[in-house]
Amino acid sequence: MRLFLTMIPDKLDLAQLPTPLQFLSRLSAELKGPRIWVKRDDLTGCATSGNKVRKLEFVLAQAIAESADTLLTCGGLQSNHCRATAVLGAQLGLKVHLILRGVPPEQLPDGNLLLASLTGAEISCYPLSQYQHLKELFDYWLDFYRGRGHKPFIIPTGASDGIGVWGYLHCVNELAGQFSEQGINPGAIICATGSGGTQAGLTLGCHLSRLNIPVIGFAVCDDAVYFHGKIRDDIGDWQKRYGISVDTEQLNIQVNDRYMGPSYGRATPEIFSTIRHMATLEGLILDPVYTAKAFYGLIQEIKAGTFQDVSDIVFVHTGGLFGLYAQHDKLGLSINSSAAGFIA
Template identity: 45%
Template sequence: MGLPKKLTLAHLPTPIEKLERLSATLGKELYLKRDDFTGMELSGNKVRKLEFALQEALEQGAKVLITCGGLQSNHARATAVAARKLGLDCHLVLRGRPQGPDHGNLLLDQLLGCTFTFMEPEDFNDGHLQVMATLKAAYDEKGTPAYLLPMGASNAIGTFGYAAAYEEIRLQEDTLEAPFDTIVCAVGSGGTHAGLVLGNMLGGSRHRVVGVPIAEDSRLFRPIVTQLTTECLDRVAPGTPLPSEKISFLDGYGGRGYALNTPEEMTFIRRIARDEGVFLDPVYTGKAFRGLVTEIEENTGFFADSQRILFVHTGGLYGLFPKSPEFLF
């Protein structure tokens, strides 16, 4: 496919599993791409993006990684782990402030010895990029070159992670009885969705690729995914047009917003754990997979032409633990 050079951090390829009971109930074949199996510390989709981004960081001589996210950010934790594996330091700019004992991803960030800058939510939303730029300037000035990673590692170089994942899926399809017709993923910052769209285009557009926003909706994410995909196309296939129909979204499942949940979402996560022995996370996969299943159960027609559907399980297990009070047993 001619993608940029990358590191090897993840345990790949991750397996594809069929959800037998759910498939029988819904009358469609549902499969999971188990990207929650990319490695215990690095688990989830973020490491695929980091393999490309951190290759670039090392080439630029970085000694410290600066990135951002929520208090329980999977991306922040994965970046911190990758930094330590590469002998680098990590500075995290996080939305919110710890309340009580650290747990989940934040506990792991502490164990890894990260440096933290905590910001109030209302300040983070509009000011985190400037704070990160100021931190980078300070590190650079004292002779410690810093590399900036955006939220979710969702920039052009990180997007190649899921173009590579798409090719992995295509190779795995060869061992199955029939190919998938649809690939579905959660959309939190846009990079995973954009990478799958890119891979699908470069691979001949064999699949319908659907992104499910877990906060906001496609009005926010369509221009983001379009820009990321276009930037990558310009790098590996200059002049290739990006038809708007290649970027598909399923709206309506963002609930209360980023990392905020409804009782219905938590009940769904518990249902899938008990029916299939699979743990979804409350921020990304719980919302997105609920959207997929709900559309099929309610016969809305959104997936009427989809019979063999692959859902990308992007990880996030550690995000369950801080949410324990919200589960109703």
């Protein structure tokens, strides 16, 4: 792996690295299975927290190298990626234009949409019927900005392409050092898979470094067939861009699509129950779009005995805290206040 890290292209130092590994002692005891560790990539920053920052360190470096002054990217109304791009764009002095899927709320924005609005990002919202023509939307806005003398740079959904792959190639090197230092012997690395780039980088990184650790992505939207293709496409783009040859047939791509729920961004009561349980048990905050779906799936697989011969499992927490705010009404919470014993 060190050989490949010497080939890393330009990157920006935007994330707070390395992120820690947290041992979930109470959950591990409760499940009576392997030791469960969490790679806290939700701590890569503050308003820029989450897995997207690792990818954007490389993607935004490329944008600057191409003298771009405007970033064009896309996602859902509560996209973690779009929020991170908006905040980092403001930090770097770049204009950001977000192409968002969905109808904007009538009330004041919440969660990721609030933060993206706060940074001054230009936001264009499209219903699904129009968003499905994403290429045409990008072409329109590219022409719009070029016609006004700007140099726009397109960032794909989730910053998941051959450039973004470097973010989690770099993370694998970080993880390998932590495994050695802390005596962790993972039988699997788990992540939520939404745009495929994080799993592509982790899978490729484990392959190149010969860690022999399977990376299992828990799909949060599309099925396993789609993600097998998307991950190979991202890695193929990486090879083409940087002239590095990899036998992709040897890649161990594993996707579990049994816990995605009704659709992207929609979660079942079991997912919200998992969020409440993990917050109470371990002080670990998950989100209903990505991490809680994957974590719920992991728990169910442990209970089913899937990992009975495994000593350690590492779950990559990809962030998503701000998206939780937009669905707080589904958590079933109430405040129980007591002032007993107070004397005026």
